[in-house]
Amino acid sequence: xxxxxxxxxxxxxxxxxxxxxxxxxxxxxxxxxxxxxxxxxxxxxxxxxxxxxxxxxxxxxxxxxxxxxxxxxxxxxxxxxxxxxxxxxxxxxxxxxxxxxxxxxxxxxxxxxxxxxxxxxxxxxxxxxxxxxxxxxxxxxxxxxxxxxxxxxxxxxxxxxxxxxxxxxxxxxxxxxxxxxxxxxxxxxxxxxxxxxxxxxxxxxxxxxxxxxxxxxxxxxxxxxxxxxxxxxxxxxxxxxxxxxxxxxxxxxxxxxxxxxxxxxxxxxxxxxxxxxxxxxxxxxxxx
Numbered sequence: 001x002x003x004x005x006x007x008x009x010x011x012x013x014x015x016x017x018x019x020x021x022x023x024x025x026x027x028x029x030x031x032x033x034x035x036x037x038x039x040x041x042x043x044x045x046x047x048x049x050x051x052x053x054x055x056x057x058x059x060x061x062x063x064x065x066x067x068x069x070x071x072x073x074x075x076x077x078x079x080x081x082x083x084x085x086x087x088x089x090x091x092x093x094x095x096x097x098x099x100x101x102x103x104x105x106x107x108x109x110x111x112x113x114x115x116x117x118x119x120x121x122x123x124x125x126x127x128x129x130x131x132x133x134x135x136x137x138x139x140x141x142x143x144x145x146x147x148x149x150x151x152x153x154x155x156x157x158x159x160x161x162x163x164x165x166x167x168x169x170x171x172x173x174x175x176x177x178x179x180x181x182x183x184x185x186x187x188x189x190x191x192x193x194x195x196x197x198x199x200x201x202x203x204x205x206x207x208x209x210x211x212x213x214x215x216x217x218x219x220x221x222x223x224x225x226x227x228x229x230x231x232x233x234x235x236x237x238x239x240x241x242x243x244x245x246x247x248x249x250x251x252x253x254x255x256x257x258x259x260x261x262x263x264x265x266x267x268x269x270x271x272x273x274x275x276x277x278x279x280x281x282x283x284x285x286x287x288x
Contacts, residue, residue, distance in 0.1 A: 056288070058084045058245035061131060062234075063122055065113070065138040066183065066199075073186045074110050078199050079125060079133070081285045084245035087253030090285050091204050092260045093196030095271040100128040108270065118231065129278055131286045135234045141180060143229035148176030150218045150226065152210035156202050160188055179206075193262070193271055200259035207257040212250035219246070 059082060066076035074096040081090040096110040102124050109128075113121040118136045126133050139147065148154075153176075159169045162185055166172045174182065179202060188194035207215070223239055249256060263277035 052244040052248075054085045054245045054248050056083075056085055058082075058242055059288075060134045060242065061286070063118075063125055063133050063136040065118055065121060065136060066140075066144055067138055068141050068180075068184060070141070071184045073184050074192065075113060076183055076199050077109060077113075077121065077125075077196070078203070079129070082246070082249070083285075084242070084249040087249045087256055089204070089207065089249075089257040090260060091200040091257060092262065092281075093198070093200035094125065094262065095192040095196045097192045097266075097269060097271045098128065098262075098264075099270045099272060100124065102127045128273065129286075130282055135238065136232060137234060138231040140230075143226065144180050145176035146222075146226055146229060148179050148206070150222050151203075151206050151215055154179065154202060154206040154209055156182075156205055158182065160185060174202075193264075193266065197259065197261040200261075204257035204259040208255050212253060212256070216247045216250040 061082070062080045064076075064078040064080060066078075068075075077094040077096060079092040079094060081092070083089075094109060096108075098109045099106055100109075101107075102112065107124060109121065109124050112124040116123075118138050122133045122136050125131075153173055155171050155173050157169075157171045158165045158174075161167065162181065164178065164181065182202065183195070183199040185198075186192075186195065188198065220243070223236070227234065227236070227239075260281070262271070262273050264271055264273040266272075
């Protein structure tokens, strides 16, 4: 009897497997398509990378106040105009005996401050200078010395006969405590007008003489410490919003600070600022 060839069984078997695969594959494809597994996700635009840019909107004005009643001297007032885009700080000492028409009556800066505190001093400064003061910072002895430590010491020409200083009338290195003594000294020739200028010029020199990156790093690391030592309306949000601009100014600027002495006249122990000087000041430093 003739043998049956094996190929006659293999061919139908392979056909059966092939048809089965088609059926199963078709069903799987239908399920895959039904549930949307084959849908292509739409391409999305990449989010633009945030780029820090210093603009005129980073300009700001702060009134600094040093109040040390234990020293039995008048307070110290200094206005700081910061223009990070131009990499420049302008410091202006304001004599405590400055008088001006504020809220319809003649007032003195020291008297306004004693009646209404820092907000009243801000209001006096705004109306006298015709500017907007964004924030204030009020220091006492400890916080002033801490601020000097953050910035660093300063070499400064001391031309007054003050205990604890060299008597040669030349430049000498000053630590924070000596800076405090100098800016609260009330017996300068020229009295309050001279003292106001000393306050602004010594801090301008301090900023210019010390390394900007080190100052910037110290401010960043010590912000919470200093802010808790003083009375201020500056917030952590203010610092965060302007941190890049301030850092850029300190690290990339060259001799960033300058000091101005108010022009005016003294009459009966009162200081009357020059209207022409104030107008020039606004045009040069406070134009928006």
